[in-house]
Each structure stands twice: as C-alpha cells, then as structure tokens.
Amino acid sequence: MSFDLENLIRENVKRLVPYSSARDEFKGEAKIFLDANENSLGSPLTKWYNRYPDPLQLKVKEKLSVIKGVAVENTFLGNGSDECIDILIRAFCEPKEDNIIICPPTYGMYQVSADINDVRVKKVKLTPDFQLDLPGIEEAIDGNTKIIFLCSPNNPTGNSLRREDIGLILDNFFGIVVIDEAYINFSRTKTFSSSLVDYPNLVVMQTFSKAWGLAALRLGISFASREIIHVMNKIKPPYNIGQASQDLALKAMDEVEQVNDMIRVLVEQREVLRHELLQLPVVEKIFPSDANFLLVKVKDGKGMYDFLLVRGIVVRDRSRVELCEGCLRITVGTEAENVQLFNAMAEFK
C-alpha cells in the first residue's frame, strides 16, 4: 500500500467544477472593470475597497513564503485555521462513512468540524505524559480513516509531540496527517513545514492568531503538497480572505522583528510565571510548555476558576477534561497581568 491522493479525495469533490469568479476569468490589466458588479463609483473607505480581493491572496503568500521558506504553490490561506480544518474534512471525508482520528485532550475544533460534517471521530487518548499512543492509533486506523489530526505544541497540554512519533505516523499512515502548529513560534522544536518534500500526505497548519498577535484578522495557514493545496483551493469560498485582512497581514509582515521580540518576552514571562506559581501551596503541578500558556494543576480547579473570575481574571477551566483533571489553562499575560494573577491565586484558601 502507498499514499494515493486521488483515492482519498471525495468523489463529489473530484467531479466538482469550482465556482469561476470574475477575478478567475479575467486576471490581466485593464482600464475599465465592468465584470464583477462592484460599485464603480468607489466606497466610503479608500478607493480600493470597492473591488473584490485576490481569491488566491498572491501578495500575502509571496511575502509569507519569504518569511517561512515555503513556496507559494505549497501555501493555502484560510479564514482562520478553523476554515482550514473544515475544508480538509470536507475534501476528504465522506459524511457517515469516513472517519478522522484525534488524540485528546486536544483542540476542540477538529471534533466540532467533524460533527458538523457528520464525519465520525475516533479518539485515541494521549498517554499520561501527553504523548501519542502509537499502538492505539495503529489499532484505530481502518479503511475509512482519512485524516489524523496531531497538535504540536498541543492545546491544552502545552507540550510538543515527539518528532519520531509524528514521523512514524507520516511514514505508515496513507491518509492525510495534519500537524497543527498554531504555537510553533513559542517552541524550541522545529516546524514540519520543511518536510513537505518528504511526505506527500503532510499538511502543516499555522496561524496569524497567536505569535503574530492577529487573532482578529482571521488568517490561518496550511502548508502541503501542491496537489493537496489544489484540492483545498477548489472547494474554498472564492473570496475567503477579505481585502482588509490581506492589507493588514502584508503590513504586519514588515514587522517580523517586533513579533520576534514579543515571542521572546512571552516565553520569558511564561517561565517567570511558572517559577512564581510553583511557590504557591495551592499549585500542585505545572506541565512543561512549548506554547504561550501554562497548564496548571491546582487543588480545586473549579473553585480557583470561580475565585479568579470574581476578581476579574478569566482563565480556561480544563478541570473536567480527561487527563487534565483539576487543571486550568492560563495564557501568559503582560508582566503586570501575570503579577495580578499571581497575587489573586495567592489569596485562594
């Protein structure tokens, strides 16, 4: 057996004739554009916003490719990673027939997206040290398993998955392997985006929402073979990334230095916060983190959550999530915010 993309794509997607927009049908230079029913007079904003945006976001991808070292043809942009997840499931999973594998505790959107698309979810729990249960995954894979979603660094546990384990899955599973690297910039581990040539079944997801500080833009990234990118482009909404998001992403990508500075500060603050919180008797354990948050086990998870909330501090209550019992997921804040969090937690009886 080997990887065969044609075999994985849903029949209706293979047959699909994609929507052909005005921007698809005419791409050249012209003096007068009367092909897309736009408002020819302009807009209340700047004069460009009356026009539909580039459906393939070429300028954004070109700039991103310089930063990330991945070719434009291997890049897909989604309205958040959440759109990438949905599009992958819709491209490969036949509702009611096919399934995906996820490894909880992990990001909730894989399950939600599969549920919306009526695609079965097989769950193979992480081991107690939050690593992949390889025998469990092998056992869970069947003839209808189309996608395995791996999240590294993982949300909400914060750790990176072992590279060798991910490699084993990429080598031995002939469906799509998605590695969600939303938090990769906070990690010492290397991205898989440089391994696209080795693995035709690999999709690496990243996002502008975390390290880039642009969650409001809704801009998610998928890196994959040109064949997989082609399938994703075929089924995406024609204008899935608005012009405002494209303009602002282009502008933000001129500020890589500033982003790197923020990453440095957040990683530093993460370790300061870890060190401080470990002084508190109420804190039982803090798990290693390669992300911009800490998974903190406290004596009374729900109690602490409510206690903080009353003091105007909201964290993520993961205390009833399997393998995270009693845990709060705490995003690293500014230095001042972290001090306030510490002071509040120190008051908890």
Ligand SMILES: *Cc1c(COP(=O)(O)O)cnc(C)c1O
């Ligand atoms: C935050 C996060 C994302 C980002 O999703 P966007 O839709 O791009 O904002 C993706 N994956 C994981 C695991 C996350 O925690």
